[in-house]
Amino acid sequence: MKQENVSPFFATLKAANPLPMTELEFTTVFELLAAVLLSAQATDVGVNKATRKLFPIAGTPKAMLELGVERLEGHIKTIGLYRMKAKHLIETCRILVEQHGGVVPRTRADLESLPGVGRKTANVVLNVAFGEETLAVDTHIFRVGNRTGLAPGADPYEVEMRLMKRVPRQYLADAHHWLVLHGRYVCVARTPRCWECAVIRYCDYRPKTPPPGARGIAATVGDRT
Template structure:
């Protein structure tokens, strides 16, 4: 995908969704951090289901610590790997209180020092909460970047760095949202929905997939 195609690719995504947002539900920066931490190997729908019960009861580091680990586990029981995630969230809250006055830090180094917070989680917080032009490469962005030719790479970090160098600056603040949503609903893993893809004209993927019904008609004709 050349630069002219990349420009058109993102202009089209922006026109369809000018102000994309994360599908995780949160009302403050700490809730965002907690939700992203919990979302590893889990769906946003599943995380939202759990946090809709948890956050009205405890939505600050101090409140989570006061809740205690056993009760925190009960709130997170519906999420995969909930015991490990509850432990990481509890330890993160303790460190936020000890080192940052209960506030979520604004630097990558400080974020990645928190239990359960890796580069991807830090990138989400830096982008969504603090407006940094970061690129949180999850499975959707990794797939879309490689499949379309937007930013091919063998590792998430390689894809992230290539995206940062190839996405036009005016689109960088929202690019990771557009790519996640595109991968989640259109450029899906098993069968990319090329027949309804608005950016298909600029995508390097070949051959384009066709709708299952149309494919069925071809085989029976």
């Protein structure tokens, strides 16, 4: 993607969704951290279904710790890798209670020291909860960054570093959400829905053949003018 196309790319995404938000449901920073930890290799829909019943009874590190691994497993067993996630979440709660007074820390180093919390999870918490200009590269953003030519990279870290250099400052705080949603609903993995794409003219991806009967943007799917 040409540099001159980056700003209008994000301006278009912003116009379509001025106030993007995570689709994970939470009411506190701890609930956000727990939800993101549980969302690894799982859908937000599946996580929300489990946490709607979990958070009312275990919405703090202390309450979650008191719940214990086995009972926690019972609440999240519909989520992939639930046994490992339950163990990580309980150990994370133990550290939060014993070392941080039950409060989620706001530094990357402290967040990444928690079991099951990697760079992506830390970036989400720093961005969504604390308003920092970070970019958490999940499978959707990795795909969009490479496919569109916005930020090609061999691994999530490389894509993140390229995005941090290319995304204009005024769009950086919300870029994560725009790119995730774009990858989740339009620039999907198997057959990107180019005929529905509002930023098609800025994208490097080829081919862009609309399906039979597609309308709207499909009429000019190859038009970059």
